[in-house]
Amino acid sequence: MRLHPGGDLRVFLVLFPLFWLLISSLIAKFGGWSRLATVYRAYDPPRGKAMYFQSASFDLANYNSCLTFHITEQGLHISVLFPFRFGHPPLFIPWRDMLNREEKKLLFCRRIKTDVGQPKLVTLYLPAKVFLD
Numbered sequence: 001m002r003l004h005p006g007g008d009l010r011v012f013l014v015l016f017p018l019f020w021l022l023i024s025s026l027i028a029k030f031g032g033w034s035r036l037a038t039v040y041r042a043y044d045p046p047r048g049k050a051m052y053f054q055s056a057s058f059d060l061a062n063y064n065s066c067l068t069f070h071i072t073e074q075g076l077h078i079s080v081l082f083p084f085r086f087g088h089p090p091l092f093i094p095w096r097d098m099l100n101r102e103e104k105k106l107l108f109c110r111r112i113k114t115d116v117g118q119p120k121l122v123t124l125y126l127p128a129k130v131f132l133d
Contacts, residue, residue, distance in 0.1 A: 112127075
């Protein structure tokens, strides 16, 4: 079978974005972001102190340097950078819904493990600096 010159590129240009969207939505589903979005989806624009290129873990999913946090007195607004956003609507989680906080140390990083929701929807591992401000 002979392909037209550039045929492989056209297939790639169609399949790669579809694959990217599929993977992004699967990460949201199995990592717990989708569960959180059913209760904590943010509709208002973020306010508060912004922290860009942050990392966190949501159950089975690690989000490395692709999150933006906005810290307010009421809670934490979390959003994902554009290329990874599909299936990840912004979240606003009130502090009162972050339960059973426990400090964890990984090498030089301090993380706070916290359960979100009652009953628990997801376990988050957030940078300790989120809770210090």
